[in-house]
Amino acid sequence: MTKGYIMFVLHAHLPYVRHADEFLSLEELWLYEAINECYLPLLTALNQLARDNVPACLSMSLTASLMTQLDDSHVKAKFLSHLDQSIRLAESEWVRNRDGATRDTVEFYLERWKRHRKEYQEMDGDLVGAFHHHQAAGRLEILASAATHAFLPLMASPQGVKAQIQVGVDEYQRRLGQSPRGFWLPECAFTPGLDYTLSAAGIEYVILETHGVAHACPRPRYGTLAPIQTPGGIACFARDAESSKQVWSAEEGYPGDADYRDFYRDIGFELDPDYLRSFVGNDRVFTGLKYHRITHRTSEHKELYRPQVAHQRATEHAGNFVFNRAKQAEWFGAMMDRPPLLVCPYDAELFGHWWFEGPCWLEEVMRQLSGHPHLATVNAPQYLSLHPENQISQPHLSSWGYQGYSEVWLEGANDWIYRHLHQGEKRMARLINRFARPSELQKRALRQAMRELLLAQSSDWPFIMKTGTFPDYAHKRVRRHLCNFNVLYQELMRHRIRESTLQEMERHAPVFGEVTLEPYRLESL
């Protein structure tokens, strides 16, 4: 008898970091690291579950900016070239360490990367198609998201919000050939009114941070253990705080275990730059070759990494996770007239990239849950078909960022962007409504203006400005996209479009195909 449900949601997103030129930028490495360390291992886990007929049930969001990059032939070619370079470095490392203690670990990486290259070539680099294959088989529920992951509560206009949602939905339909039922709110950020726009776009459900549901009005009868229905007609599922903590927490979470791979001890920062130069260039970068385990979080001394031991640890942690969820379901289920639902949303990039053993852990959790007597995995549509009636309640502003609201994306380091972004929304509306019947060239300029504005709105830029990791890059990107937008605005208003400039912008940001302009039309509201 089912005493509780678990819903896993992985949120896959990267900002648009594709560079049109041949050289490899440092920011593009984020994407290639994510493909090699996260998306391919997650696909491997799904393939293995499918091969063994394990009835896995996962949910995953793929943002439009990520899908457009994964589907880009230029990106695919550059990723393969990057992977080849990594393999050459691993081969060189094998020679260097052939009599050393790290030889087995180098062999482990070498074998893994060669397998990734083979799998990637076999699927013709079509990662989105590979995920879609699991969706078609019922193992994976894919959610759409906002076009460029904008923090929707901080946008100025209903048109701007509608454009982010509609372009995200359109891209989903274009690349997956079906309409999304779920929508990943960037940063889980919700504000009243969003539900009406989402509902109009055909969306049925979203995921909110714990207090997004717990603080809704009237007070949700089942707290965060069942979804609520907003007045706008969207089901809101709440993140389960306890299961999140076990995976997310830097202090208490599984990824901090002594036997797991240490992310920061990378040979890219340890070996002689002259030796590394022919493989990675002049910059100090992560190479993916990491030979040590965490050992102790606060100590500089690190023991060597042992992949088999780490794998065993991940299996134990999977058992612990399932055990704890069963206890949770038993405890809360006794107070409810339906089985409690535990929603476990995580950033997909945590799995494999930051937490190297994460995909292995997830696969093992799925295996253990498949034969569990009291727990069952569900996705949101399955849950809603089992329990279609849910309490109507109005959530308020919330997000999963620090302190639970907008503070990360609106503070001293990044607040300067909003007057420009908001003005961009006004100008976009002005343009669209001025050019009711644009010529072909005007239409191209309008579409590129839309693309540039969408790219400037990504929540990643204010986040990076706040965290201070690559603030110059984030500043540059916001400025560049807004500048391009302003140039196009000016040229359109003066009826003086320079095609060469437009072509150059299109070459640098060929996103979202024939992107819709409709959301900014006044009559579309």
Next chain:
Amino acid sequence: MESFAWLALLALLFALVFIYFILRQGRQREIVVHPEVDFELGQEIEPRLHHHLLREEDEAWLPRTYGEDQITLMVRDPHCLYAYWEFDATSLGEDHPSSLHLRLLKHDGRICQDFPVCDRVGSWYFHQVTPASRFVVTLGARGPDRAYRELLRSLPVMTPPEGPSSIVNGHYISALWDEGNLPSSPVRWQGGRP
């Protein structure tokens, strides 16, 4: 009759010159084409005094102002709001104010915070505001008579509540969801720690 025609012609000429200068002034204020990037730029009226100034290279890319009088209020969290504004004081003409004032009001008109600001283009964080309340912000001027004259008004915003709602309906499992009174879960973390 002839002198009347001359007078009318002179008046017409005067009116045309006047209109020309008004339009020219408006256009100068509204559009300045940057030599490098050739897009609309507003004029910087006076330097911003905040710590989060746009950096030097930013100035080459983005307008400092947009030539539109406006004020916007945004919600950061249950206790904090953020406002930014742009106001061209020269439009007041002879009525030039002695000082600009920022005023935060509850939706019922009650004044919560009121203080002078120097910048005609600026921003401000309002801390210690009340959760679950509706606010608007206005920018106004105080003349020599100290009377407050509203110049700009934002759209209203609503701060979120900081705790669970006191409104309940239907059956409700109260033991679960009183924050701070959450029953301790039987779950204990059992994984190995270093």
